Amino acid sequence: xxxxxxxxxxxxxxxxxxxxxxxxxxxxxxxxxxxxxxxxxxxxxxxxxxxxxxxxxxxxxxxxxxxxxxxxxxxxxxxxxxxxxxxxxxxxxxxxxxxxxxxxxxxxxxxxxxxxxxxxxxxxxxxxxxxxxxxxxxxxxxxxxxxxxxxxxxxxxxxxxxxxxxxxxxxxxxxxxxxxxxxxxxxxxxxxxxxxxxxxxxxxxxxxxxxxxxxxxxxxxxxxxxxxxxxxx
Numbered sequence: 001x002x003x004x005x006x007x008x009x010x011x012x013x014x015x016x017x018x019x020x021x022x023x024x025x026x027x028x029x030x031x032x033x034x035x036x037x038x039x040x041x042x043x044x045x046x047x048x049x050x051x052x053x054x055x056x057x058x059x060x061x062x063x064x065x066x067x068x069x070x071x072x073x074x075x076x077x078x079x080x081x082x083x084x085x086x087x088x089x090x091x092x093x094x095x096x097x098x099x100x101x102x103x104x105x106x107x108x109x110x111x112x113x114x115x116x117x118x119x120x121x122x123x124x125x126x127x128x129x130x131x132x133x134x135x136x137x138x139x140x141x142x143x144x145x146x147x148x149x150x151x152x153x154x155x156x157x158x159x160x161x162x163x164x165x166x167x168x169x170x171x172x173x174x175x176x177x178x179x180x181x182x183x184x185x186x187x188x189x190x191x192x193x194x195x196x197x198x199x200x201x202x203x204x205x206x207x208x209x210x211x212x213x214x215x216x217x218x219x220x221x222x223x224x225x226x227x228x229x230x231x232x233x
Contacts, residue, residue: 068111069104071096072131074142074152079119084144088166089114092141113137117148124148128155128163137161146170146216153180170220187217191224199232 073092076085096110104110113135115127124143131137132155140156140163143149149168156163157177164181165173171186198204207229212218 066108068109070111070113070135070137072128072135072137072140072142073112073114074117074124074127074131074140074148075114076119076144076148077114077116079117081119081145084167085116085119088144091166117143117152119145119148121147121151124151125155128152132156132159132161139163141166143168146173146220147214149173149180150176150216153177156180168217170216172216172220187220187224191221191226192228195225195228195232198229 073089075088076082077089078085092112096112099105100109113131115130117123117127128140128142128151131140138161140152140161142163143152143165144167146168147170149163149165150170150173153163153165153173153176157179160179162179162181164183166182167184168182169184169187169190171188174180174182198207207226209222209226211222
């Protein structure tokens with residue numbers, strides 16, 4: 001397993017538990033956590049707890065006040081991003097198991113309901129819709145890739161359910177709105193660092209950048225790297 005992915009995923013899970021603690025404590029109106037300043041106001045794993053209540057306008061249901069706290073996860077368990085998605089899932093489950101062994105949150109166990117997106121944008125949106133409207137989760141973890149987080153995050157924002165991505169660095173992800181957060185750095189930061197390395201360590205004065213135009217991560221990182229490198233050189 002990729003150690004960097006494991007550590008990053010564990011941090012994502014820990015941040016999600018902070019969200020869950022806020023929700024479980026009855027503080028549904030608490031300030032939203034945001035990655036870098038939001039501008040706008042598959043197969044399951046783990047044990048799923050049933051939500052109660054009826055939706056009002058958004059299709060969501062009021063979370064139960066007793067029993068397990070259900071948190072959703074959508075990730076690339078299969079497909080091109082499978083290694084990253086599986087590492088993320090393992091990190092989430094590690095943190096949740098540790099928290100539950102320590103007594104959970106306010107005496108309540110945390111359960112995870114997971115769906116596989118297979119690395120597909122449409123499946124990301126469908127997975128988040130199911131987590132909110134069918135499973136009635138109180139918060140969502142995902143996705144590992146920026147393009148998929150953009151698709152799923154749009155649904156979470158519309159439905160008013162907080163979502164945290166562990167590794168989507170494209171800046172547009174958290175710009176979806178105040179329900180969307182991240183626990184990783186953004187493209188502007190890593191683009192700057194790589195550009196500085198190319199200048200200071202490689203002594204490069206001319207760079208060629210290969211970009212996957214279908215991936216928001218690739219596009220965003222290429223743009224930020226090119227911007228920083230041009231300023232340096």
